[in-house]
Amino acid sequence: MVTLKDIAQEAGVSITTVSNVINGTPGRVSEKSARHIREIIARRGYVPNASARSLAKNKASIIAIILRGDENENALENPYNAVLVGTMIQKIQQHGYYTMIHMMKGAGNIIQNLRTWNVDGAVFLGMFDNEIEQLYAVSDVPKVFIDSYSTVRRLSNVGIDxxxxxxxxxxxxxxxxxxxxxxxxxxxxxxxxxxxxxxxxxxxxxxxxxxxxxxxxxxxxxxxxxxxxxxxxxxxxxxxxxxxxxxxxxxxxxxxxxxxxxxxxxxxxxxxxxxxxxxxxxxxxxxxxxxxxxxNLEEKATLAVDILFRHLQGGNEVPAESLILNVALIERCSVADYSQSMGRQKG
CATH class of the missing domain: 3.40.50.2300 (Response regulator)
Known part of the structure; x- marks a missing residue:
């Protein structure tokens, strides 16, 4: 298996120089040398270690998706959650990040883990609004909520009408x-x-x-x-x-x-x-x-990820965003029509 050391030896440079080129921070390396190193990497089929790259960049490249659910329930059995999570995973991967999915019963579990997780951002589904202040108090990673009605001013949220x-x-x-x-x-x-x-x-x-x-x-x-x-x-x-x-x-x-x-x-x-x-x-x-x-669940999930990455790239300079999407009635076959009669009144 080709290693970082092998690439450095063939290129005639230090391991640090090769690592900087791989991570997009070539520093004082000339463009000619950087191009030469990339050509060697491509020719020899070198695949950087994801963990090592994360350490070098001092970030995990991991986004947490946190769902609210009781211990005896699988929140992903609900197709609503499954569509949202599946779409978010696709969009997060397109940004070159990984996802970590957690189903948690309450704010206590989530707060405890947010203190220790090495994640770059988090998306929350099914959170009760009175817990959001606590989440901001224990973790400063960028957060986006789905379907929140909290009045927290710095909250980014995507919901519907x-x-x-x-x-x-x-x-x-x-x-x-x-x-x-x-x-x-x-x-x-x-x-x-x-x-x-x-x-x-x-x-x-x-x-x-x-x-x-x-x-x-x-x-x-x-x-x-x-x-x-x-x-x-x-x-x-x-x-x-x-x-x-x-x-x-x-x-x-x-x-x-x-x-x-x-x-x-x-x-x-x-x-x-x-x-x-x-x-x-x-x-x-x-x-x-x-x-x-x-x-539109796909749109809701996509917008949540877009907002999160705007915050990841822009830091504290990016203002909170709250988006409310429209809804519409889709008529099929589960409603009987009594409008031409006196109406169907019971009770």
Whole structure:
């Protein structure tokens, strides 16, 4: 195997000189000598050791992707997370960096590790906003958050218009003659994605003179545990006299919910209409295909990586960036249309 020493001997220079050329810091080496060294490297097929290069540059060339998740959950089973993480890995590698993925339960675990990790930057998914101040206090590496509603001024974030998404879902169901509409989601926090989707949903109901009913709000502990979601679907199958439609805050959740409902004999959309959120590929793999609120996950992931590398290259001179992407309703086959009749009112 060709070594750094072999290249230096053939070129008639020191090992340090060869190392500087490889790392893009030739210093006082003439362009002619640098070109000669590169030609020898190419001809002999020398491959620099990544660890050694990182040490020479005093950086790890590693970006951490940190997902929030409980110990008994695999956050990457959620296709929403999988699409985001997969896209970010591709974009990070295009910059010549490596990725380190961690799934952590809470801020305590993350803060402890941020103090010791040798990473150049980090992207956070699923963080609760009240933890962000703590993260900035323990680590000064560039950070980008996805779907944060924190008011921290130095925060860089890429999110979507969740409020509008809730409005669009409710509006579509109302326009199709539904007035008794359930809302199904993971826990609604004081801030965050679900809270804003719920606020938009409620706003649209009120705009049409429809009351927001607490008995039609169903909250799950998690949207990645199939058994508990399908169990709720079976439970709701016995309550359809109270509602004709549901806005479900993720496609993943909607898919398992529909499985539970169908196992109890319900038909979608004849008995219950469903609108999801995200426009994941599984929407078109379901029967019927799912009407949903679409967001561009690839764009969201790409922008997060772009912002992170702007901060890596520009340091503290680069201002924080907060981007809010648009959403749109994609109509498929999971909503029954009662708009030409008196509407389907229950409850």
């Amino acid at each position: 969740d409020f509008k998404g809730g409005q669009l879902a409710a509006r579509h169901l109302i326009e199709h003659g539904h007035h008794d509409i359930a809302f199904i989601s993971p826990p609604i926090l004081y801030t965050g994605v679900i809270q804003h989707r719920f606020a938009g949903f409620c706003s649209e109901l009120k705009a049409h003179g429809i009351p927001v009913r607490s008995d039609l709000q169903f909250i799950l502990d998690s949207d990645v545990i199939p058994e508990s979601i399908m169990a709720l679907g079976r439970k709701l199958a016995g309550m359809t006299e109270r509602f004709s439609a549901a806005f479900v805050t993720s496609d993943q959740l909607a898919s398992y919910l529909i499985q539970g409902m169908r196992s109890a004999g319900l038909r979608i959309p004849e008995d219950v209409s469903i609108v999801g959120f995200d426009n994941l590929p599984l929407c078109q793999q379901m029967t019927p295909q799912l009407t949903t609120i679409a967001q």
